[in-house]
Every structure is written in C-alpha cells, then in structure tokens.
Amino acid sequence: MSDDLLTVATIFAMATVTYLTRIGGLYLMRGVRVRGRLKAALDALPPAVLMAVIAPTVLATGPAETIAAVITAAAAFLRLPMIAVVAIGVAAVVALRAFF
Structure with missing residues (x-):
C-alpha cells in the first residue's frame, strides 16, 4: 500500500469512527x-x-504558549467571536515565540 493510499484510508477510518461515535450517542x-x-x-x-x-x-510547553493561552482565554472571556479569539491566540503565540 502506498503512502498516499494509506493516508486516505487512515482519514476515512478516522471519519468513520467519529461518525459512528456521534450516531452511537x-x-x-x-x-x-x-x-x-x-x-x-x-x-x-x-x-x-x-x-x-x-x-x-x-x-x-514554554512561556510563550502559556502566556498566549492566557491572552486567548481573556479574549474568549470577553465573548469575542470565535474567529477573533482564534486569530488573537495565533497572533499572540507567534509574537511571543519571536520575543522569547
């Protein structure tokens, strides 16, 4: 089995298990x-x-990820839209990794 076929089969198997778990619930x-x-x-x-x-x-993990998680949690606590919270979290971890 080639790597590409194995990857597709793995993704299909994971999707099937996820679907069956939801249907089972x-x-x-x-x-x-x-x-x-x-x-x-x-x-x-x-x-x-x-x-x-x-x-x-x-x-x-390191201090950059921990501080970014706190910043992201604060953004979520302010009830910002999910996409904004994710963007803030990504920007925070990128900026903090560059700083640390």
Missing part, C-alpha cells in the same frame, strides 16, 4: 428525556473535554 440517548441536571451536565461536557486536552499542552 444519539442512538443511546433516543429514549432519554434531557432536562434539568442532565441537561446541565451534558452542556458542561464540551468545555470540560476541551480543557482536558488543552491544559496539559499549555502547562507543559
């Missing part, structure tokens, strides 16, 4: 009424998973 929750505490818990999951992925990287 819908299938498992089809009979559950989502309200109250369950709704609050499910609403809190995406930010919690995101922080679990981001926090180790932010804390294990």
Whole structure:
C-alpha cells in the first residue's frame, strides 16, 4: 500500500469512527428525556473535554504558549467571536515565540 493510499484510508477510518461515535450517542440517548441536571451536565461536557486536552499542552510547553493561552482565554472571556479569539491566540503565540 502506498503512502498516499494509506493516508486516505487512515482519514476515512478516522471519519468513520467519529461518525459512528456521534450516531452511537444519539442512538443511546433516543429514549432519554434531557432536562434539568442532565441537561446541565451534558452542556458542561464540551468545555470540560476541551480543557482536558488543552491544559496539559499549555502547562507543559514554554512561556510563550502559556502566556498566549492566557491572552486567548481573556479574549474568549470577553465573548469575542470565535474567529477573533482564534486569530488573537495565533497572533499572540507567534509574537511571543519571536520575543522569547
């Protein structure tokens, strides 16, 4: 199998697993009424998973990335549009890497 074919097969497999995971969640929750505490818990999951992925990287890298993460979090706290937050984060890490 060539490298290109292997790459395409890997991307297809990852997309399939992602799709099946989403469909599986819908299938498992089809009979559950989502309200109250369950709704609050499910609403809190995406930010919690995101922080679990981001926090180790932010804390294990250099000072430029850590400061850029704080700047990005401040931009997100100000409720700026997502694209603006991402642009601020990218610009901050580029500028800080040049400085440090």
